[in-house]
Structure formats: C-alpha cells, structure tokens
Amino acid sequence: MDFYGINPAVLIASLMVASVPIMLAAIGELVVEKAGVLNLGVEGMMIMGAICGFITAVHSGSPLLGFLGGAAGGAVLSLVFILLTQVFLANQVATGLALTLFGLGLSSLLGQGYNGIKPPPTGVLPLGPLADIPFFGRVLFTHDWMVYGSIAVVAAVWAVLKYTRAGLILRAVGESHDAAHALGYKVVRIRVLAILFGGAMAGLGGAYVSLVRVPQWTDGITAGAGWIALAIVVFASWRPWRVLVGAYLFGGISVLQLNLQASNAFPIRIPVEYLAMSPYLITIIVLVIMSSGRGRASLNAPAALGQNFHASR
Amino acid sequence: MKRRTLLATAALGFLAFGGAAQAQMDHVKACFVYVGPIGDGGWTYQHDQGRLAVEAEFGDKVETAFQESVPEGADAERVLTQMALSGCNIIFTTSFGYMDPTNAVAAKFPNVMFEHATGYKREHPNVSTYNARFYEGRAVQGTIAGRMTKSNKIGYIASFPIPEVIMGINSYYVHAKKVNPDVELSVIWAYTWFDPAKEADAAKAMIEQGVDVIASHTDSTAPLAEAAKTNGAVIGFGQASDMAEYKPSPRVSSIVDNWAPYYVKRVGALLDGSYEQIDAWEGIAGGEVLIGEITDAVPADVKAEAEGVRDAIAAGTYHPFTGPLNKQDGSAWLADGEVSDDGTLLGMNFFVEGISGEIPQ
Numbered sequence: 001m002d003f004y005g006i007n008p009a010v011l012i013a014s015l016m017v018a019s020v021p022i023m024l025a026a027i028g029e030l031v032v033e034k035a036g037v038l039n040l041g042v043e044g045m046m047i048m049g050a051i052c053g054f055i056t057a058v059h060s061g062s063p064l065l066g067f068l069g070g071a072a073g074g075a076v077l078s079l080v081f082i083l084l085t086q087v088f089l090a091n092q093v094a095t096g097l098a099l100t101l102f103g104l105g106l107s108s109l110l111g112q113g114y115n116g117i118k119p120p121p122t123g124v125l126p127l128g129p130l131a132d133i134p135f136f137g138r139v140l141f142t143h144d145w146m147v148y149g150s151i152a153v154v155a156a157v158w159a160v161l162k163y164t165r166a167g168l169i170l171r172a173v174g175e176s177h178d179a180a181h182a183l184g185y186k187v188v189r190i191r192v193l194a195i196l197f198g199g200a201m202a203g204l205g206g207a208y209v210s211l212v213r214v215p216q217w218t219d220g221i222t223a224g225a226g227w228i229a230l231a232i233v234v235f236a237s238w239r240p241w242r243v244l245v246g247a248y249l250f251g252g253i254s255v256l257q258l259n260l261q262a263s264n265a266f267p268i269r270i271p272v273e274y275l276a277m278s279p280y281l282i283t284i285i286v287l288v289i290m291s292s293g294r295g296r297a298s299l300n301a302p303a304a305l306g307q308n309f310h311a312s313r
Numbered sequence: 314m315k316r317r318t319l320l321a322t323a324a325l326g327f328l329a330f331g332g333a334a335q336a337q338m339d340h341v342k343a344c345f346v347y348v349g350p351i352g353d354g355g356w357t358y359q360h361d362q363g364r365l366a367v368e369a370e371f372g373d374k375v376e377t378a379f380q381e382s383v384p385e386g387a388d389a390e391r392v393l394t395q396m397a398l399s400g401c402n403i404i405f406t407t408s409f410g411y412m413d414p415t416n417a418v419a420a421k422f423p424n425v426m427f428e429h430a431t432g433y434k435r436e437h438p439n440v441s442t443y444n445a446r447f448y449e450g451r452a453v454q455g456t457i458a459g460r461m462t463k464s465n466k467i468g469y470i471a472s473f474p475i476p477e478v479i480m481g482i483n484s485y486y487v488h489a490k491k492v493n494p495d496v497e498l499s500v501i502w503a504y505t506w507f508d509p510a511k512e513a514d515a516a517k518a519m520i521e522q523g524v525d526v527i528a529s530h531t532d533s534t535a536p537l538a539e540a541a542k543t544n545g546a547v548i549g550f551g552q553a554s555d556m557a558e559y560k561p562s563p564r565v566s567s568i569v570d571n572w573a574p575y576y577v578k579r580v581g582a583l584l585d586g587s588y589e590q591i592d593a594w595e596g597i598a599g600g601e602v603l604i605g606e607i608t609d610a611v612p613a614d615v616k617a618e619a620e621g622v623r624d625a626i627a628a629g630t631y632h633p634f635t636g637p638l639n640k641q642d643g644s645a646w647l648a649d650g651e652v653s654d655d656g657t658l659l660g661m662n663f664f665v666e667g668i669s670g671e672i673p674q
Contacts, residue, residue: 005522005523006522007521010521011521014514014517014518014521018510018514021510108350108382111352112352113352115352115353115354116354116534116558117558118538118558209509209510213510213513214509214510214513214533214535214538215538216509216533216534216535216538218353218354218507218509218533218534219349219350219352219353220507221509221510222510223505223507223508223509223510223511224508225510254511254514255514255518258501258514258515258517258518259518259521259522261499261500261501261502261515261518261670262468262499262501262515262518262519262522262524263499263522264497264498264499264669264670269670269671271673272502272504272673273673276504
C-alpha cells in the first residue's frame with residue numbers, strides 16, 4: 001500500500017507524533033485566550049518546559065517525572081506573566097513577547113552542561129494485538145502515551161468548556177470581565193488559573209520535544225513551535241477540536257513535505273517552498289474569511305481578549 | 314539565514330595577497346566572536362576548541378577573549394568595535410553573517426588584524442578569510458555509505474541550497490556511486506542550520522522510505538538520535554563535531570571541523586612577525602577537516618577503503634572531483650582525469666549526473 005514509496009499508514013502515524021507539541025501548547029493557549037488573556041510567550045514557556053523536563057528526566061531517570069517537571073517549568077515561567085499582567089496590569093502583548101525572550105535566555109542558562117546527554121527513553125504504550133490490525137494498528141496503536149494524552153487533553157478541555165459550570169465562568173470572564181465581576185466571579189483568580197494551565201500545557205509540549213521527538217537538549221530546541229501553536233488557536237477559531245485538526249494539518253504538512261522530498265519516485269515535484277508555506281496560507285485564508293463575514297466564525301474571538309481588568313474601573 | 318558559508322560569489326582568486334607584514338610581537342591578545350553558545354556541540358564548540366588550542370600552544374604569550382551568541386548584523390559591529398578598543402590584536406569572526414561588520418570595523422582599526430570565517434570580502438589589508446574543504450570529508454563518508462547500504466538508498470539532510478552544501482552532496486554521491494553503482498540518493502532540504510525537531514523529522518521520513526545511511530549538513534545530533542531508534546539498521550555520520558556519544562553505531566564516522574591548526578598558525582605568525590593577509594581554504598591535508606574514528610560497525614575492508622580515500626586526498630594524489638563527470642542534465646563537466654578548479658566548486662549550483670531531484674532555486 002505504498003504511494004511512490006510513501007506508506008500512508010506510516011505517514012499518518014508520524015504526523016500524529018509530530019503534532020503533539022504544538023497541539024498541547026495550542027490547547028493551553030486556547031484556554032488562556034478563552035479567559036480573555038493573550039499570552040504571546042508560548043515559545044518561551046515551551047522551551048522552559050523542554051529544559052526543565054529534560055533536567056528532571058535525566059536526574060530522576062523517569063520520563064513521567066520529566067513530563068511533570070516540564071509542565072511545572074512552563075507554569076513557573078507563566079507566573080512572571082501573571083505577576084506583570086494580572087497584578088501590575090502591564091500590556092499583555094509586550095509582556096508575552098518579553099516572556100519568550102526571557103524563556104529562551106533562561107533555558108539556555110539552565111541547559112549549560114546538558115548538551116550531549118541522552119534522556120531516559122519514553123517507551124511505546126504496549127497495546128498488544130491492537131497494533132497488529134492492518135493499517136489502523138500502525139496508525140493508532142503504536143505510539144507513546146503522550147500522543148494519546150494530548151488527544152485526551154483536547155477532549156477534556158472541550159468537555160469542560162462546553163458542559164461544565166467552570167467552563168461557562170471561564171468563557172464569561174473572557175467575553176466580558178466587567179459582567180463576570182458584577183456577578184461576583186473572581187476575574188483575576190480565574191485568569192491566573194487559566195494562565196497557569198496554559199503554561200503547564202506549553203511546558204508539557206516542550207518536554208515532548210526534548211524527551212521524545214528529538215531526545216536531547218540543545219539551545220533553541222523548540223525552534224518556533226510556540227509561534228505555530230499561537231497560529232493554530234486563531235486557525236481553530238477558539239474551538240478545541242479544531243485545534244486538533246489544525247495541529248494535525250500543520251504537523252501533517254511538515255511531515256508530508258519531508259516525505260515528498262525523500263521520495264525519488266514521486267512523479268510530480270512540488271516545490272518545497274509551497275508545501276512549507278501552505279499551513280500559514282490556510283491560516284491567512286481562515287482569518288480573511290473570519291473577518292469578512294458576519295457569520296458565527298467572526299464572533300468567536302473572546303470579546304475581552306487582551307484587555308486588562310481592574311475592579312476599580 | 315543563520316551564519317556562515319554562503320560563498321555565493323564564484324570567481325574568487327585563491328591568491329595569498331602580499332599584505333603588510335607586521336613587526337614581531339611579544340604578546341598577542343586574540344579575540345573570538347561566536348554566533349552560538351560554546352556548548353552547542355557543533356559549530357561554535359569547535360571554534361572554541363581552536364581558541365583553547367591557541368592558549369595551550371603559546372601559554373603566557375597570548376591572552377584570549379571571546380563573546381558567545383553574538384547576533385549577526387549591526388550588533389556584531391558594536392561587539393567588534395568594543396573588542397578592537399579593548400586591545401585585541403587579532404579578531405576571529407566565525408560566521409558568514411559577520412562579513413560586512415568585520416570589513417566595516419576593520420576600516421576603522423588598521424592595526425588590528427581581522428580574520429573572517431567562510432566569507433569572501435577582504436576590503437582592507439587587515440582582513441583575511443578562511444574556510445575548510447568539507448567536501449573532502451564527504452568523499453570518505455560517501456565511500457562508507459555506498460558500501461554499507463543494504464537497501465541501496467542513501468540520504469542527505471541538506472540545509473540551504475548554497476554552493477558549499479551542493480558541493481558536499483555531489484561529493485557524497487559521486488563516491489557512493491563509485492563503489493556501488495546501484496545507489497540512489499534522496500536529498501531533503503531543511504532550510505535551517507539548526508532545528509533539531511525538523512532534522513529528526515527529516516531523518517524519520519527517510520528511514521520510513523527505506524533509506525539506511527543518512528548524512529547531514531545541519532548542526533544537531535537529532536538525525537543520529539533518530540537513527541539510534543532503529544537498533545542498528547540505520548547508520549549516519551557526525552557533522553561538525555565528532556558526536557561520539559552515538560558511537561559505535563549509528564555514528565560510524567564523522568567530519569570534524571578542526572580550526573586549531575589554523576588559529577595556532579595565524580596567532581603564531583603574528584608573534585613571529587610573518588603575518589600576511591591570506592585567503593585560506595584548507596582540507597584534510599592541512600588538518601582542518603578531520604575524519605573521526607571509523608567504528609567497528611563498519612567491516613574492516615570498507616574501513617580500509619575509506620581510509621585509503623582519506624589518505625589519497627591528504628597526500629594530494631586524489632581530488633574528490635576528478636572526471637569523467639557529467640552534470641545532472643547530461644552535459645559534460647569534467648573530462649577523464651580532469652580535476653575541478655576551485656572557482657567552479659565555490660560557485661557550484663548543479664547536481665552531478667545520477668542524482669534525482671532538483672536544487673531549489
């Protein structure tokens with residue numbers, strides 16, 4: 001079942017792995033933005049997660065602790081963002097960008113001496129006979145547990161936002177913090193929790209890069225994945241399942257373009273540049289559609305996104 | 314594009330210019346500007362090893378200083394000016410993107426010597442350039458790749474479509490083909506010098522399509538880490554550094570950029586007064602390109618053959634680009650026994666015959 005040397009089952013299986021970091025970071029950022037906060041520091045929190053996860057895994061010998069350490073690293077860095085934007089009411093855009101630069105520098109400092117070390121391997125989840133099912137076995141049941149974990153997180157976020165009271169409050173805070181405040185909800189407290197969650201998810205995504213995808217530490221290892229995660233949130237128009245679709249699309253196209261390049265047999269040579277820019281092109285098209293019409297999509301951005309809240313105003 | 318090696322302009326004369334010879338000096342302060350952190354395990358790490366070799370060689374007679382992670386562009390000019398003002402006698406700028414800042418600052422400090430790695434502009438008598446013939450190492454790797462592949466599919470993760478990279482791909486393929494006529498080469502353009510996740514994905518895509526020997530011209534060890542997951546079915550090579558942590562397999566050999574001999578020579582020349590402006594392009598013979606240990610994962614006869622290629626290049630009896638060779642479109646390039654001139658290599662923008670795929674324009 002090969003198409004010019006490219007096996008579709010293998011292709012789909014690898015795009016699922018390639019998408020995990022951006023999916024985790026994007027779903028975290030979705031929750032943050034649903035709460036009305038724009039945190040552009042995803043890249044910084046991801047790379048902090050990558051180094052903290054790496055250090056924890058190397059010293060404890062346990063990949064599980066490594067992932068927890070990564071999530072903690074991302075969350076701790078997001079505390080800086082919380083302090084500046086929720087306490088001192090600093091501009092969220094500027095603070096987010098600063099957070100990225102700070103995270104890149106701090107991770108480089110922490111990572112001194114961790115070059116060339118191999119982390120403990122994260123094994124494939126043993127699903128036994130399921131992996132032997134033709135096609136679907138290879139696609140669905142040959143992954144490490146983080147691949148399933150990331151999908152579970154998307155499902156959980158979707159369910160919480162749609163069906164629970166906590167989700168309703170979170171969305172209310174993001175749509176109109178004044179109204180939520182008038183109803184007696186603690187706007188700042190809710191936003192702090194959302195930002196911490198976003199930091200932890202970004203950190204988890206970063207840890208996946210340094211522990212599974214690349215298994216090593218080097219400066220700048222996330223290489224812009226955080227920015228792609230931000231684009232996916234917009235692409236998904238703040239809907240959890242579309243985050244999953246977006247992440248698979250972005251991850252899929254990057255995997256596909258590498259496979260097309262490696263395949264000498266593929267009859268049509270599509271220039272690499274077109275494939276590389278296609279996810280961004282799609283994002284732009286979605287943005288244009290969203291901002292042009294009066295359809296539901298254009299109304300979907302949280303109304304209070306990027307605005308600071310203070311009870312006295 | 315991050316740093317170094319554009320080498321785009323072709324016809325560069327390879328003449329040693331008769332620059333103003335300097336008077337003898339008792340004490341030299343040598344300064345280094347690095348594009349990355351010294352702990353990157355690759356490019357900058359090797360330059361810093363060269364700096365340490367200078368210290369070891371001359372002891373009290375030299376003092377060295379360096380600055381890491383200096384962005385290319387305007388910031389570099391500030392750092393260079395600062396260094397020149399702080400009493401550096403010779404400043405090595407170790408990335409392609411420092412080319413214009415180096416020449417600009419050199420104009421203001423005629424008594425300070427500037428050495429720019431992988432550039433081609435020498436606008437002032439106090440600016441020299443240096444580079445290494447990495448394609449010589451690729452010939453050795455290609456020989457190993459051609460002999461070791463079981464699937465007859467070999468791969469190359471390329472960074473940018475620039476002459477230095479194309480030179481390496483051609484050399485790798487020519488030598489693999491020479492020992493194994495059935496070999497097929499896949500090239501993936503990563504468009505980055507350093508993006509471990511992307512490099513790992515590229516290696517993975519190749520492995521999934523049956524490639525079992527992977528060379529890379531990007532800086533991280535990610536392709537080797539990906540190959541390591543196959544339990545010995547796929548091999549690769551260290552790039553820029555030895556990458557010894559992946560020995561004996563998947564890393565079966567490596568190309569090491571060894572700048573120590575050049576740095577020692579240049580600082581030494583400044584000390585004894587024989588310093589002149591030069592344009593250096595050394596290879597295996599000059600010790601700037603080292604072939605890392607060929608491990609036992611390679612059969613003894615293949616190892617001997619690869620070492621034979623290395624030694625012939627070092628002795629000057631063999632040039633990796635010796636005819637008969639045709640270009641990809643079938644047009645003649647080198648006649649039987651003809652050797653490529655450096656100008657063609659430095660401007661190389663074509664694949665040799667037999668490589669499928671195109672060079673992105």
